[in-house]
Amino acid sequence: MAWQNNTAELRGLVGGEARLSHISKGVSYYGFELLTKRLSGAVDRVNVTVPEPLMRAVPAAGDRVYVLGELRSYNNRSGSGNKLLLYIHGQQLESCGEEGEDVNRVMLTGALCRPPTWRRTPMGREICDLMLAVNRRYGRADYIPCIAWGRNAELAGEWETGRQVSLNGRFQSRR
16 A cells, blocks of 8 residues: 555444435435454444445445545534534445454654643543644645553653654554
């Protein structure tokens, strides 16, 4: 896989039926939830959106699929207050049957758009919260919250706003 400033690679189970998400510039986009299992056994729930031309066969709940795309953000202003929504914008979608283990890899390059916040968890682990601005084509950017742990958190806590960084990790969900 070629390195870009924003790459997400996932393989897992489709968690629900694909539904029409939105129409943009005459193209219909469909969304579904992808379930990827971590080594610990915990399951991450990732929202995936793909353009209709990639959906040769609409994936059904329980199908195993491979998705290659980009991690994107959307500032949802409907309802009370703003809420940052994260999803995978799929650029490749393939059925993968039963073959292969679950995959959850994200590689980002961007600029820190606010000062890092270093702290310790109640269990004593070091953690650093980062907000990364990742450029898209056409002058847009995605704002991606990231977390560094352990020694990486200690290093990241010293970074300054505006610094260009490359991060390699996974998409992690929580309730």
